[in-house]
Amino acid sequence: MSQHRSARAAVFSAGSWGTAVAKILADAGTDVIVHARRSAIADAINSTHRNPGYFPTIELPFSVTATTDPAAALAGADFLVLSIPAQSLRAGLAAWAPHIGPDTVNVSLMKGVERGSHLRASEVITEVTGVSADRVAVLSGPNLARELMDGRPAAATVACPDEEAARRFQQACHTPYFRPYTSTDVIGCELGGAVKNVIALAVGIASGMGLGDNATAMLITRGLAEATRLAAAMGAHPSTLAGLSGVGDLVATCSSPLSRNRTFGTHLGHGLSVEQATAAARQTTEGVKSAEAILALAGAHGVEMPITEVVSDLLHEKVTLDQAAAALTQRPPKPEH
Template structure:
């Protein structure tokens, strides 16, 4: 809080559906919310129409949401929410760093792994902050994850998410920043676990969509979700995450939502693949980003670097990047040697 009785300013960077929904959560709490978009024309439209018709139509922007395209809009903000897709995250964050206030709290609401560096988004932020050589910043970093479709959040439907930071006190700050009666927020310190859960579930959702698109039924989908969670957990634990994180909102919760919900863009990609469309055709007709497509490539490289076996991930990669047929991918997945389930 900036002053007694004044909730202050919190910037949201990224005016897609998710960033706009989070801006609404914060605005309803009374914060002034600069909402950054990289497209000046969209900023003009949102300011004029008081609605993000491109990404979240039907939900009026509250008067304390202030669209803008200048990265300097983060000045005077006590906190910054990064809601930019992972493939553009670094470039956008680099632009706002010169304008950050010392001591800013910065939370990533993106779900992905950077392709070149194989870093999570907090890793990208930490690296860029170090490169900026502004030791006075001392920014506090965190991540927001969990089962949360943007449209349902915008509608005010009950939602539970989780935030994490390296320090419990910082995590609790982020918890209070977002917490409302309809947007329940849990807090923890397993930063890497929550980020990996949020990123990797999108890949399993593509696999679940492929299964549904092929008509394989609910047995197959349940098996994919369960074995997908096992793969995510193996990689997470190898990278220092707490195993229980993957039984929580950032793990099982987000995985189930993304693999089963009709609003899931990644499941939709899988459905269309299973029905015979090519990935290029699918992406060409999508306005919004399906993070799992790019994350599949970086996650595969990360799994190989860490020496972790992830067979579902491997088959999704081959379908997306080497044009393997979906039926062949399923056949090869099922033909693997029998193993102990918990081994």
């Protein structure tokens, strides 16, 4: 990357988190072009500097532009920042791969596990594009999009096997309100982000049923234990799960009313069906899509994940709401560690 020009990032696509990261990158001095599927969104970003689909009242920096043409978005990009539903990643990448430059670092914002293959997003990226793992980074942490659009303080982890690539993206998104830390533990960062969505569903269910704050704290703590067990079994460093992409993200997602997964769980706790909760959510809820795949990963690695199992069973209507609540709160006693 030349020292004489700003870094250039292509953000795919124009959802809430993609828009927030586009703003962060621009505020850090990076040139940003957003790929939007709908021309109305791209036109609005270019003419009004707002994303009417998600943040109609918040102005984006003038350095953020948009296009519906993936080739135009990716031309000369130092970073391809991917913020699309995890289950849509494979199909989208297959179409965009021919336009990705050989030196472009692919940055995943996805917090899910692909159904069927049980692959993490970074693995899907390497498989579909053929790029090496050291060209794939992950950004993960306690990052609620709405707060970041308002410029409220936050931090995150940039993980990549190539420390220099992680540092370059760290520099590209470091602002006075957004502090990125670097790591080489991609597995830990990705699993922390994916599992916390499922735990947030459990917390939402408990909240919707009025089980109280003690139950919430229990589920967060035991949920962290589940995530750490799976991550360690898959080769991650347990300390990663004690960091921003683990416990940090878990606390934010489980405690904030801005969290989609917690809100979805609350709908279930109020007695709504999965279909009704999906209709009420109106946005992708990654935990709903990933729970079964995460459970399959746990089975393959011989890891017990009782909270994830109950959530998956409830989503697939294998248990009633009351049975799920009992299973979440009445585990047989055993040593904590």
